[in-house]
Amino acid sequence: MRVVAADAGVAGTHLLGDLYGCDAARLTNREFLERLAVEAARRAGATVCDVAAVNFPRRSPEQPSGITVVAVLAESHLSIHTYPEAGYAAVDIFTCGESCDTGRGYAYIKEQLAPASDSVTAIVRGTPRPALSATQ
């Protein structure tokens, strides 16, 4: 999937992906997720300016810790939030301008997290709204 916004001066494309049935071990591996965010940004053609990551407290001793990774991009941001207890990850890739391909970045994340299923929406930002595509 390649989505390019019409007005490159302001507009961007924002891909929202929900991944279900991921391997919990990968969703709790902070170093893996940080590398994943950086490499996905690179594959999307974006430039990483900063990376912030947080481990969240376990809800109970039996439950693994979820992790948030946010990469601040020269083109906007890429985020991954994980909920290992549910096998779920929420991914956002938001890039402005027409030089990036959010779909390529998402394809890499999906390959690495190997969800049983996923749901993707791409939205044009900075122009009158409508969802550009809703696939998979």
Add this chain to the structure above:
Amino acid sequence: MRVVAADAGVAGTHLLGDLYGCDAARLTNREFLERLAVEAARRAGATVCDVAAVNFPRRSPEQPSGITVVAVLAESHLSIHTYPEAGYAAVDIFTCGESCDTGRGYAYIKEQLAPASDSVTAIVRGTPRPALSATQ
């Protein structure tokens, strides 16, 4: 606007706001935008874990610098990307669970940036997709 996801165990609500015709001076004020992100998160009922901010290079000497602020929340993230040359700001408030009110956080950002117009979409994450509401 109040949007609450059905399954608080995993699901969250993601508000995407595009603000047009904002005052350029506010869109170039990094300290103001950092405070704005933190206060908006607080008003949404979220907990800020970390804040990352980046100033982007001017495209030309005549153009002001855009700024990105990303607040990592215990509930997901809040981001503001500004394009002062276009008077435009892209705002995301993504919170998981049912304890937060993204609409309250957005209302505060809108009040402070005072756009001539804006466009908002709220999406449920972590459940089969559709846009919950598209208003304004």
